[in-house]
Amino acid sequence: MNPDVKYFLQLVLSGLTKGSIYALIALGYTMVYGIIKLINFAHGEIYMIGAFTALIIGGVLQITTELSPLVILGISLVAAVFYSAAYGVTLEKIAYKPLRNAPRLTALISAIGMSLILQNFVLLAQTSDFLPFRSMIPDFSFLIPGKSLLTTTQLVIMVTTFVVMLFLTLLIKFTRMGKAMRATAQDKVMAQLVGIDINRVITFTFVIGSATAAIGGVLIANHTGQINFYIGFLAGIKAFVAAVLGGIGSIPGAVLGSFVLGMTESLGAGYISSAYDNAFAFLILILILIFKPSGLLGRNEVEKV
Amino acid sequence: MKKSVLVLVAMALTVSLFIGCAKDSGTIKIAVVGAHSGDLASYGLPTVKAAELVAEEWNKKGGLLGKQIELVIEDDACKPEVAANSAAKVVGDGVVAVIGHICSGATKSALGIYNEAGIPAISPSATNPPLTQSGNYPNFFRTIAPDDAQAYTDSKFVAEVLGAKKVAILHDKQDYGKGFADFCMAALEEMGVETVLYEGITVGGIDYSSVLTKVANTDAEALIFGGYHPEASKLVQQMTQRGISIPFVSDDGVKDDTFIQVAGEFAEGVYASGPMDTSDNPMYKKAVQDHIDAYSEDPGAFFINAYAAATAMMNAIDKAGSTEGDAIMSALRSEYVETPLGSISFDEKGDAIGVGFAVYQVQNGVYVEL
Numbered sequence: 001m002n003p004d005v006k007y008f009l010q011l012v013l014s015g016l017t018k019g020s021i022y023a024l025i026a027l028g029y030t031m032v033y034g035i036i037k038l039i040n041f042a043h044g045e046i047y048m049i050g051a052f053t054a055l056i057i058g059g060v061l062q063i064t065t066e067l068s069p070l071v072i073l074g075i076s077l078v079a080a081v082f083y084s085a086a087y088g089v090t091l092e093k094i095a096y097k098p099l100r101n102a103p104r105l106t107a108l109i110s111a112i113g114m115s116l117i118l119q120n121f122v123l124l125a126q127t128s129d130f131l132p133f134r135s136m137i138p139d140f141s142f143l144i145p146g147k148s149l150l151t152t153t154q155l156v157i158m159v160t161t162f163v164v165m166l167f168l169t170l171l172i173k174f175t176r177m178g179k180a181m182r183a184t185a186q187d188k189v190m191a192q193l194v195g196i197d198i199n200r201v202i203t204f205t206f207v208i209g210s211a212t213a214a215i216g217g218v219l220i221a222n223h224t225g226q227i228n229f230y231i232g233f234l235a236g237i238k239a240f241v242a243a244v245l246g247g248i249g250s251i252p253g254a255v256l257g258s259f260v261l262g263m264t265e266s267l268g269a270g271y272i273s274s275a276y277d278n279a280f281a282f283l284i285l286i287l288i289l290i291f292k293p294s295g296l297l298g299r300n301e302v303e304k305v
Numbered sequence: 306m307k308k309s310v311l312v313l314v315a316m317a318l319t320v321s322l323f324i325g326c327a328k329d330s331g332t333i334k335i336a337v338v339g340a341h342s343g344d345l346a347s348y349g350l351p352t353v354k355a356a357e358l359v360a361e362e363w364n365k366k367g368g369l370l371g372k373q374i375e376l377v378i379e380d381d382a383c384k385p386e387v388a389a390n391s392a393a394k395v396v397g398d399g400v401v402a403v404i405g406h407i408c409s410g411a412t413k414s415a416l417g418i419y420n421e422a423g424i425p426a427i428s429p430s431a432t433n434p435p436l437t438q439s440g441n442y443p444n445f446f447r448t449i450a451p452d453d454a455q456a457y458t459d460s461k462f463v464a465e466v467l468g469a470k471k472v473a474i475l476h477d478k479q480d481y482g483k484g485f486a487d488f489c490m491a492a493l494e495e496m497g498v499e500t501v502l503y504e505g506i507t508v509g510g511i512d513y514s515s516v517l518t519k520v521a522n523t524d525a526e527a528l529i530f531g532g533y534h535p536e537a538s539k540l541v542q543q544m545t546q547r548g549i550s551i552p553f554v555s556d557d558g559v560k561d562d563t564f565i566q567v568a569g570e571f572a573e574g575v576y577a578s579g580p581m582d583t584s585d586n587p588m589y590k591k592a593v594q595d596h597i598d599a600y601s602e603d604p605g606a607f608f609i610n611a612y613a614a615a616t617a618m619m620n621a622i623d624k625a626g627s628t629e630g631d632a633i634m635s636a637l638r639s640e641y642v643e644t645p646l647g648s649i650s651f652d653e654k655g656d657a658i659g660v661g662f663a664v665y666q667v668q669n670g671v672y673v674e675l
Contacts, residue, residue, distance in 0.1 A: 007522050014514035021511055130535050132567040148521065151546045154514070224511055225542045226535065226567045234509040269515040275478060275505030277515075 010149055011270040012263070017154040019255075019262030020161035021223070024216030025239035026246070026254040027164060028209035034249035035185050035205045037104060038096060041111040043213055044236020045118035046088050048229065050080040050214030051221040052122060055133055062134075073136035073218075080214040087118075088210025089203055097199075115233070122229040130228045133221040153223045160219060164212055165255050172251065177204060185249075241285050247298020256296055260284065332375035333368070333628060335360070335618065336395035338415065339407035340383035349407040351605035352429055352614075353378055356404050358595050359615035369622050381406055385414035392418040400424065401628040402618050404611065409433035416442040423630035425637065427618050429610035437654040444630065446637055446655040448613040448646060450580070450662055456488030458662040459554055459578045463527050464496040466664075466675075467552055473502035473525035475516065475540070477532030485531035485556045501525050508536060513543055521549050533558040537575075538568035545571050552576060560665055560672060572670075578662045581647075582674055583609070589645035613644035613660075617651075 025047055032040045054076035061072045095114045099107040139152045172178040183191040184201045191198055220235070221227050238261070246257025261281055268280035288296060337356045340349035353376075360374040368374060377398050381388035388411035395403065396418060403419055403426035406412040412431040419426045420442055427446040428436075434451040436442060463469050472493060476486035483505070490500050501523045506516055517540070520528055528544075528551055530537055537559045544553065553575045560579035565572045583589050592612045596604040618633075620642040625632035641650045649659040665672040 003522070007518065010518040010522075011515055014512065014518060017514060018512050129563060130538075130567050132538075132569055134569065147546065147548050153546070220511060224539055225569075225571070226538055228535075230509075235511060238511075266515040270519055273504055274507075274513075274516040274519070277507055277510075 006149075007270070011266050013150050013154070014270075015263035015266030016158055016259065017223075017262070018265055019242075019259035020154075020158045021216070021220050021235075021258075022239050022242040022261055023161045023255045023258035024157070024164065024219065025213060025235055026243040026258050027168060027251065028213045028216075029236075029239055029243040030246070030248055030251060030254040031168065031205055031209045031212075033243070034251075035181060036096070036100070036202060038107050038111065039240070039248075040091075040096075040209070041108070041236070041240075042091055042095075042114040042118055043209070044232030044234075044239070045115050045122075046084050046091075046210045046232070047213040047217040047220075047235060048122065048227070048232030049087055049118065050084040050210075050217030051133070051227045051231065052126065052217075053080040053083040053214070054218040054221065055131060055227060058134075058136055069136050069138050073222075076136065077215065077218050080218050081211045084210045084214035084217070085207045088206040088213075092202065092206045097202075115236075119229050119233065126229065128229065130226045133225055133227050135222045135225065137222050153219070157219050157223060160215060161255065164215065165251065168208070168212075168251050171208075177201070181205060238281070241281060245285055245288055245295055247295030250295070250297045250299070253295055253297030260288075260296070331372055333370065333372045333622070334375050334377050334398060334400040336377045336379060336398070336400040336403045336405065338379045338381055338388070338391050338395060338403060338405035340411070341378070341380040343382045343384075345383040345408065348430060348606050349380075349383070351608040352404065352407060352611035354596060354600065354604065355429075355592070355608050355611035356615045358592070358599065359612060359619060363619055369619060370626065370628070374619070381408075381411045381415070383408040383411050385410045388412070388415040389418060391415065396422045396424065401630075402622065402633060403427070404429070404615055404618060406431065407607070409436065412436060412445075416445055420444045425618070425621075425630055425634050427614040427637075429614045430607040437656050440654065442655070444634060446614075446617075446651050446657070448610045448617065448644070448649065448657050448660055449607070450660055451656060452484060453488040453492070454656075455556060455578050455662045456485050457492050458664060459529065459556065459576075460489050460492035460496060460498070462576065462578075462664045462675075463529065463552075463554055464493060464498045467527055467554075469498060469526035469552075471499045471501045471523070471525050472527045472529055473520045473523055473551075474500055474529045474531070475502075475504055475506055475520070476530070477508050477536055478505040479508065479532065481558060482530075482532035482556070486529065489529050489531070506532075506536060506540075508532075510536075510539075513540055514547065517543055517547060517549060520551075521547065525551060527552045527554055530555045530559070532556070534561050534564035534567065538564055538571070541568050541575055542571040554664075557662075562672075565667055565670055565672070572667045575667045576664055576675075577667075577672070578664050579672070581661055581663045583646050586645055586647060588643060592645045609645045613646045613649065613657075616644045617642050617649065 028043050057079040058072050058076040095110045137153050137156055180196045180201050184198045188198055242258040242261045243254045246253030264280050264284045265277040269277045337353050339352050364373050377395050377400050379391040379395055381391045392415035407430050409431040412428050425444045429448055432452045434453045474486050476482040537555055541553055555577045557579045560577035621633050621636035624640045625636040637651050641648050646660050649657045652658055664675050
């Protein structure tokens with residue numbers, strides 16, 4: 001293969017990986033925003049709690065049982081999903097539900113507060129040090145010759161992102177619950193009038209959003225090999241940018257925005273300098289918001305007068 | 306009103322002059338100045354304890370030049386503006402030598418004052434290279450290697466032991482990491498090694514595959530990284546997974562057991578430089594044991610360097626047979642002294658000969674000195 005072409009291909013694949021990583025977190029952001037118009041800043045912490053749950057459950061299973069790594073991964077993933085979903089729902093009940101009719105800024109501040117509380121809770125309950133997270137994903141043998149292009153974990157992250165996006169899109173388009181979610185998003189009062197239990201819909205949204213965050217947390221920790229209480233903040237910021245870029249509230253938008261962001265960072269790092277990858281990310285955000293303030297796939301909301 | 310204040314000040318000054326004279330008789334005063342309060346107090350207080358232990362030992366033996374040693378302890382809070390005041394104060398107190406300061410910035414602002422007064426100062430922890438290398442402070446000595454010594458050690462290792470002709474350098478864009486990377490690049494250039502890639506990476510990044518792709522795309526024979534262990538462990542893991550097998554060489558921020566713990570199997574074979582290990586030295590063991598006996602806890606940061614500094618300074622005064630600054634300084638430069646850091650002396654610039662960095666490699670899950 002021509003070295004220049006190979007280099008370009010490697011950068012594109014690395015951009016796709018970064019994009020998939022951001023997308024796994026951005027999907028939850030955008031779903032919650034779509035339904036209750038709240039930027040859930042504690043979403044990154046739910047992601048971090050997912051990773052910690054998998055670390056603990058996986059660690060215990062690795063020591064006490066002789067299950068194969070894939071089974072352990074599966075069990076940890078399920079545990080992380082349940083645990084994070086419980087956190088997400090509790091968060092909504094404690095911090096957001098009482099503020100549902102308050103100004104949007106109030107709920108936003110509440111979200112930032114919850115983010116700090118959860119970070120410091122994990123800091124106190126666990127440790128401030130980085131903890132090693134041994135990869136639970138065994139290398140696929142068919143990928144070994146091409147590992148300079150694409151590693152197994154990267155492939156798993158990409159595939160998962162697409163499956164999750166597909167699942168969410170189908171869920172929202174074709175199920176009863178999806179219909180109820182769309183109705184709640186459009187007009188909460190009218191939705192209640194036609195008999196939709198919006199509390200149930202919102203709880204469900206937090207369950208799904210937190211579950212995707214937990215899946216993201218586990219897979220990304222497999223990729224980075226280490227976690228601490230602060231990973232959610234850093235990842236959350238990038239995912240938030242990606243969600244805004246794609247048009248916050250739109251599921252395909254979150255994925256598209258994430259890929260645009262990941263690709264910009266990767267190509268920028270590859271052809272210009274990796275010292276400025278954050279600068280490229282925010283530059284593209286500014287450019288897109290100047291020309292399309294609602295984001296790539298966001299719908300312009302008509303202000304009713 | 307104003308007049309009365311002036312009178313008061315004048316009176317206070319006169320009284321303080323008398324106090325200064327009155328104290329000047331039977332003791333040799335040595336100042337210990339550093340960060341003793343504020344968030345960097347943990348860097349400065351162990352030096353006070355080290356100086357106290359060494360002084361106590363000399364005093365038990367009958368003191369220095371027949372006089373008891375009296376320590377004058379001043380706080381500079383690691384702030385340059387406070388350090389200048391502390392320096393003026395201890396000079397006014399009539400000290401013959403200074404152990405300190407702790408932070409490079411504070412040390413720099415105090416040194417001019419000591420220099421004018423002809424008083425030697427020895428720091429256990431100020432690593433900023435120009436303090437010795439600029440030649441502005443002939444009265445300055447230190448028992449810690451300057452920042453660039455570490456880069457020099459690593460560069461020499463890469464050029465001579467690994468025999469690399471081309472290297473890639475990454476850093477984390479922070480003071481310590483980038484400083485190390487810059488010093489390495491300069492040192493390697495002098496040794497005839499070409500830097501084919503020099504890039505910063507973002508701290509806390511999730512995925513470094515783009516920049517590693519870039520490294521793999523060069524013909525670098527080694528990768529030097531300036532930064533701390535969280536990024537280093539992600540880099541080595543992702544390098545291994547992508548099949549990039551060139552040696553990974555890094556700094557003291559990576560020569561930490563947490564790195565091995567977090568990076569696990571991926572840490573194997575990584576090179577990192579760190580201070581030479583002298584924990585087998587009998588004086589080292591004795592200093593630590595004395596500290597435990599006196600304070601019933603393990604010593605803190607720079608304790609060993611401070612113990613060495615105090616030992617060297619008192620030995621120099623003893624050998625010089627005088628409290629004259631010039632005599633002490635020439636004794637520091639000419640006499641070798643046994644310290645917990647080994648047998649050391651000082652070169653023309655004031656850096657310790659025999660104190661430095663060594664390269665370590667992770668072998669079977671532990672750092673082994675090469």
